[in-house]
Amino acid sequence: MKLQRRLEKAEIFTGSMADVTFLLIIYFMVTMAFSATKGLDFAVPKEDPSRSEIQAEESVFVKVLPDGSYTVDNRPLPLSSFADYLKTKIDPGSNPPVISKPVILRPDADAPYGAMMAAFDELRQMHLPDRLNLAKELNIALPTQREIEATWGALGVAMP
Template sequence: MADVTFLLIIYFMVTMAFSATKGLDFAVPKEDTAQVQLEREEAVEVKVTPQGTYLVDGRPLALSQFADYLKGKIVPGKLVDGKPVIEKPVILRPDPQAPYGAMMDAFDELRQVKDKLGLARELNISLPTQREIENLWGALGAL
């Protein structure tokens, strides 16, 4: 009987230590009810249409023309380690009905621009979610 009692005491001591261990502690930011002011930032927008074609800043372009178009976006006189840079972010916006392969081809082509143009660093490529597109572009459309 003493052995069983001793084992129960050990069991409860060990399980109490498990329950005292907490998970991750983090602070959730307070909800900000103030209206957020959004400003347009100059960026290069690449849209993938449902037909699998590409519109770069509203103009139809083939994949092979992406590097030539972005060459005009190089900041004149700005060099990093002796190589030019493109400061503008590139936003890749595929249509929900666009073929997945067309979106991946555009992404791969944009990632290769660094080597094709001899840039100092990779392009800043952003692929917004559908929710971000609806919320952000809806709010910017009201500006």
């Protein structure tokens, strides 16, 4: 008598595939950083050897004090009033409005970094419609202590 063999259906077992991929997902989740990928940028000015002279230029001077408060052109001013003050610095007759004067941001050595960032952020938003709606972003300078000392030295004047 001929016995008929019952053949099992061919199958690739995929149940363990999910386990492997879950392990990979856990690896990616543990090693990746979600939030810390954005920040305030500033391009470092390029050196221009043809402009070695220092020229006096009217500017807006923002200072960050050690307690985290601010002075603008030597007058105490809260962050929320920066826009109102800078409105007076808009170039006369410019339409759309433009502020061509550079803004120098100078934090005190003991000022908290967070206060400097708050001021920098506020100044970077001045071109937005809910601030001054300027035609272009403000020209913000963030000189370092060494650069300031070098400038005063080049002028031959003792630092105030």
